[in-house]
Amino acid sequence: MQNAALTAAGLGHWRYQLLPAAPELLHELVRALPAAGFLGANVTIPHKGAALALATAPTDRARAIGAANTLTFEPGGAIVADNTDAPALVAALPFTIPGRSALVLGAGGSARAAVWALRNAGAREVQVWNRSPDRARELCAELGGTPAGTPAGRLPGVDLLVNCTSVGLDGSDPFDRLPVSADDLTRYGCVVDLVYAPGATRLIAAARERGVATVDGLELLVGQGALSFERFTGRAPPVETMRFAVRGRPQLS
Ligand SMILES: NC(=O)c1ccc[n+]([C@@H]2O[C@H](COP(=O)([O-])OP(=O)(O)OC[C@H]3O[C@@H](n4cnc5c(N)ncnc54)[C@H](OP(=O)(O)O)[C@@H]3O)[C@@H](O)[C@H]2O)c1
Numbered sequence: 001m002q003n004a005a006l007t008a009a010g011l012g013h014w015r016y017q018l019l020p021a022a023p024e025l026l027h028e029l030v031r032a033l034p035a036a037g038f039l040g041a042n043v044t045i046p047h048k049g050a051a052l053a054l055a056t057a058p059t060d061r062a063r064a065i066g067a068a069n070t071l072t073f074e075p076g077g078a079i080v081a082d083n084t085d086a087p088a089l090v091a092a093l094p095f096t097i098p099g100r101s102a103l104v105l106g107a108g109g110s111a112r113a114a115v116w117a118l119r120n121a122g123a124r125e126v127q128v129w130n131r132s133p134d135r136a137r138e139l140c141a142e143l144g145g146t147p148a149g150t151p152a153g154r155l156p157g158v159d160l161l162v163n164c165t166s167v168g169l170d171g172s173d174p175f176d177r178l179p180v181s182a183d184d185l186t187r188y189g190c191v192v193d194l195v196y197a198p199g200a201t202r203l204i205a206a207a208r209e210r211g212v213a214t215v216d217g218l219e220l221l222v223g224q225g226a227l228s229f230e231r232f233t234g235r236a237p238p239v240e241t242m243r244f245a246v247r248g249r250p251q252l253s
Contacts, residue, residue: 001222004245005229008238021047027054034073040232041071042225048083048109055081064143065116067109070228082231085110086117088223092215093160094190098122103148103188105178106164107135110194114162115143127158129179131165157187163203168195174203182206193217218246 002016019041021029026047031054033041043051048067052058055068058081062068068081090097102118104111107130118126127148130136136147167177175182185191191207196217200208207214226237 001225001242001245002229005225005238005242006233008241009229009233009235011233011235014233023047023050026050030054030071030079034077039073040228042069042228043071044069045109052081055079057081059083061086061116061120065109065112066142067112069224070231072231080231083113084224084227084231085113085220086120088220088227089114089117089162089192090121092219092223093192094213094215095159096121099124100160100189101125101127101158102160102162103127103129103158104145104162104164105129105180106166107132107139108164108166111164112139112143114164114194115139115145118160118162119144125158131177157184159189160192161185161188161190162192162194164194166195168193168197168201168203171197171202174201175206178203182210185212186210188212190215192220194220196221219243222246 006012006014006016023046048069051071052062052066052068055071057078058068062081062083065083065086068083070082070084072080074080097118100123102123104114104126107128115126115128126145128136128140128145129148133147133149140147168174185207190213191203192215193201193203194217195201200216204214204216222239222243226239226242229237
């Protein structure tokens with residue numbers, strides 16, 4: 001996706017490449033990158049917290065979220081850390097957020113980005129459910145939002161349901177592991193699944209079958225990547241090229 005974008009932007013002589021990194025070597029690796037000619041890096045699980053910690057100039061949102069997915073290396077030696085997952089979520093939604101209500105499933109790094117993004121964008125209410133309820137409570141204490149603990153099991157219908165758990169990644173049935181049933185999905189104005197899979201995850205497929213608006217994980221992958229591209233290059237991201245590189249076709253929904 002990034003290499004296709006670089007070529008489309010006339011930067012075909014640049015390269016975006018995969019660098020496997022052991023957690024204990026991340027700091028050392030990142031510190032060596034600028035001298036090796038790298039202008040930036042994306043980091044993913046499990047490095048997002050460590051990437052923030054090693055940055056010398058984190059953005060306010062990366063600091064608030066506690067995780068960074070994009071590092072840029074400044075000519076003076078500063079390492080800037082940003083989180084582009086958060087703005088990508090808000091930008092991908094089919095409606096604006098002020099006054100809306102949301103239910104976020106999960107309390108890991110991506111849930112933190114989602115809760116921060118939705119609250120920062122003016123959501124009226126953000127409820128957070130997590131398999132381990134203590135983590136949802138901790139997240140809400142830190143970032144705002146309300147823990148959605150319902151002994152009876154049924155969670156409220158809201159404008160937006162955002163799955164920030166890794167459920168579905170291995171093809172497992174989300175309706176076995178998450179506190180929503182397929183038919184419950186009609187109670188949400190839009191269903192977002194951060195998990196991405198070729199085609200659609202079962203959560204996204206079930207929402208589409210019921211006529212509910214959806215944003216899938218591939219669209220968020222493109223969105224966060226487009227914002228990272230802008231940071232790396234200072235140029236407008238060729239989003240359609242990136243989408244095509246990820247999906248093999250333009251977005252359909
Ligand atoms: N599309 C994108 O651009 C994008 C961006 C970021 C992340 N993601 C995807 O989003 C997912 C979550 O990422 P993350 O960084 O937030 O991961 P993380 O920090 O490891 O958090 C994982 C979350 O999933 C929950 N979980 C794991 N297994 C579960 C199960 N069997 N039943 C219920 N809950 C379960 C965990 O609950 P506990 O606290 O109870 O363990 C936790 O809330 C990953 O699949 C990742 O690939 C996609």
